[in-house]
Amino acid sequence: MPAPPVLLGDQLPLPRHTMAAISRRLDAIERVRVARESTPGVPAVLRPQLNWREHDNPTGNPLYDHYRLLLGKSPEILNQFRLYAHFTGYPLRRLLDTGGICEPHWLELYAASIDGVPREYRVNPPPIMGEIGVMIDGVIVNPDTVVYQERISLLYHAGVFASLAAIATTRSPVILEVGSGFGALASHIKRICPTATYICCDIAESLAFAATYLTAACPDHPQEVVEDGAVRPHGQFAYVASHLVAALERSQVPVDLAINTLSLSELPDEQIAHYGSLVSRLLADRGVFFEQNQDNRHVGMGYTKDILSGYFAERVTLPQGTQGSADLWSRARRLPAPNAR
Numbered sequence: 001m002p003a004p005p006v007l008l009g010d011q012l013p014l015p016r017h018t019m020a021a022i023s024r025r026l027d028a029i030e031r032v033r034v035a036r037e038s039t040p041g042v043p044a045v046l047r048p049q050l051n052w053r054e055h056d057n058p059t060g061n062p063l064y065d066h067y068r069l070l071l072g073k074s075p076e077i078l079n080q081f082r083l084y085a086h087f088t089g090y091p092l093r094r095l096l097d098t099g100g101i102c103e104p105h106w107l108e109l110y111a112a113s114i115d116g117v118p119r120e121y122r123v124n125p126p127p128i129m130g131e132i133g134v135m136i137d138g139v140i141v142n143p144d145t146v147v148y149q150e151r152i153s154l155l156y157h158a159g160v161f162a163s164l165a166a167i168a169t170t171r172s173p174v175i176l177e178v179g180s181g182f183g184a185l186a187s188h189i190k191r192i193c194p195t196a197t198y199i200c201c202d203i204a205e206s207l208a209f210a211a212t213y214l215t216a217a218c219p220d221h222p223q224e225v226v227e228d229g230a231v232r233p234h235g236q237f238a239y240v241a242s243h244l245v246a247a248l249e250r251s252q253v254p255v256d257l258a259i260n261t262l263s264l265s266e267l268p269d270e271q272i273a274h275y276g277s278l279v280s281r282l283l284a285d286r287g288v289f290f291e292q293n294q295d296n297r298h299v300g301m302g303y304t305k306d307i308l309s310g311y312f313a314e315r316v317t318l319p320q321g322t323q324g325s326a327d328l329w330s331r332a333r334r335l336p337a338p339n340a341r
């Protein structure tokens with residue numbers, strides 16, 4: 001029996017109070033973006049670069065068009081938000097033409113990604129905002145589900161969630177994701193580790209996507225857009241724009257888990273070094289940095305892993321995923337004990 005499709009008609013509409021909360025956060029993020037543009041002398045390393053900048057963009061990245069669409073806050077766009085969230089390289093919109101059905105190899109990858117992974121570590125995107133695909137064992141599966149499940153599975157097998165659970169017995173674990181896209185990984189990790197403080201750090205325009213999605217997908221968790229000051233961890237989602245990372249330094253909050261997937265490899269060497277240095281300074285003694293990036297040297301980019309190796313003492317390479325190779329980096333001698341497979 002083929003897996004049943006989940007299409008636009010199967011989505012739960014966003015309640016009015018969720019739309020209102022999204023609207024407030026979009027306003028705050030737009031203030032942050034405008035402040036960046038109107039403040040002279042913001043260093044290049046803190047600003048959008050290469051295919052993440054608005055003008056002279058070589059790849060035709062639709063981010064800025066979609067950002068302006070989001071700012072319009074229309075219920076139609078917000079209820080189909082996922083069709084505008086282009087962060088993994090797979091436009092979900094493509095599944096509108098195929099009745100939710102993706103190329104068969106994705107389903108094989110999905111089966112492989114959940115092999116040996118307990119149910120509580122399975123990603124389960126809610127049927128909202130245009131999350132289309134096919135239903136497999138209660139989960140909407142599409143290519144985005146597959147790549148986020150792979151990341152969760154890698155973290156599970158590496159023992160990272162067990163470490164976070166141990167920390168959570170005494171305080172809120174602190175997670176920092178650099179380049180958080182539309183917030184998918186954040187939503188899945190927060191379900192696994194609900195008391196974590198999850199800091200999304202990205203260019204302001206992309207933070208608008210994460211804040212919109214997480215407001216709708218995780219309505220029970222507190223959220224704050226950091227406009228100045230510092231981050232005080234209390235189990236919230238905190239949105240910190242890339243030009244305001246000084247707020248993280250000021251916070252002096254050791255980070256238990258830092259994450260970067262598919263984004264440092266798209267940035268200039270100076271920005272990779274900037275984040276390598278920032279993460280190594282913010283990481284707790286036993287903290288780890290989960291990083292999964294492509295090798296983009298063939299298109300003239302620097303090699304993320306070579307640059308990062310200057311900032312971390314330990315590196316453990318994890319099994320190969322669909323999108324780039326993954327490593328756990330740490331300053332300390334001790335990495336978490338992996339789960340037995």
Ligand SMILES: C[S@@+](CC[C@H](N)C(=O)[O-])C[C@H]1O[C@@H](n2cnc3c(N)ncnc32)[C@H](O)[C@@H]1O
Nearest residue numbers: 052087179180181201202203206242261262263
């Ligand atoms: C290809 S997307 C990947 C998103 C997400 N990590 C994922 O795997 O789905 C690259 C991400 O890097 C972010 N990014 C670009 N420039 C950045 C910068 N200067 N600082 C932080 N993040 C940046 C983009 O906005 C985007 O969210």
